[in-house]
Amino acid sequence: xxxxxxxxxxxxxxxxxxxxxxxxxxxxxxxxxxxxxxxxxxxxxxxxxxxxxxxxxxxxxxxxxxxxxxxxxxxxxxxxxxxxxxxxxxxxxxxxxxxxxxxxxxxxxxx
Amino acid sequence: xxxxxxxxxxxxxxxxxxxxxxxxxxxxxxxxxxxxxxxxxxxxxxxxxxxxxxxxxxxxxxxxxxxxxxxxxxxxxxxxxxxxxxxxxxxxxxxxxxxxxxxxxxxxxxxxxxxx
Numbered sequence: 103x104x105x106x107x108x109x110x111x112x113x114x115x116x117x118x119x120x121x122x123x124x125x126x127x128x129x130x131x132x133x134x135x136x137x138x139x140x141x142x143x144x145x146x147x148x149x150x151x152x153x154x155x156x157x158x159x160x161x162x163x164x165x166x167x168x169x170x171x172x173x174x175x176x177x178x179x180x181x182x183x184x185x186x187x188x189x190x191x192x193x194x195x196x197x198x199x200x201x202x203x204x205x206x207x208x209x210x211x212x213x
Numbered sequence: 214x215x216x217x218x219x220x221x222x223x224x225x226x227x228x229x230x231x232x233x234x235x236x237x238x239x240x241x242x243x244x245x246x247x248x249x250x251x252x253x254x255x256x257x258x259x260x261x262x263x264x265x266x267x268x269x270x271x272x273x274x275x276x277x278x279x280x281x282x283x284x285x286x287x288x289x290x291x292x293x294x295x296x297x298x299x300x301x302x303x304x305x306x307x308x309x310x311x312x313x314x315x316x317x318x319x320x321x322x323x324x325x326x327x328x329x
Binding site: 158202 | 244246248254255256257258261263301303307315316317318319320321322
């Protein structure tokens, strides 16, 4: 069964460093998303991506964040200068019609 | 701003008992999702509810949607330990405009613990 994959599973970085989180959505899906979940809290929408451009973004998704689909399969989230409060689980998701499938997540720890 | 509220946030049940988790939301939407999350794991899709009156069942779980009341319920029948997890409901607010962008707004989750 096709699934969303994400790498790395865990990323540790120093405050101020840039990180890139990678996702491979399910191949025939058209919409892609990034969400984050701070430990013990609810899942929060960051950004949606369709037809090679951002379709919507939340207030969390400020100038420090960017997304890209550099080739036909990968979908990346870049955080330019990480802050302590960026520590969270980051989930990639994709959807074809109505059901949204989530990847296993990348745990980002900012020290 | 769309708000999604779940209750209870914590639920401790005994095996064999029944219970219902409630999900209220603050704007009209006809697309509601239930997910299960085990500790440290991703979100597993349980139910996709796409219209008023939709009811879906899988095993000991049954979900329903009342769009007029802006309420969804997740009913647990004869709970077993394996159901212990956190359950999230999520609403797609963009469904009011036809095509869905799927920018899901999640509730805080209900942490379910089923004890023998």
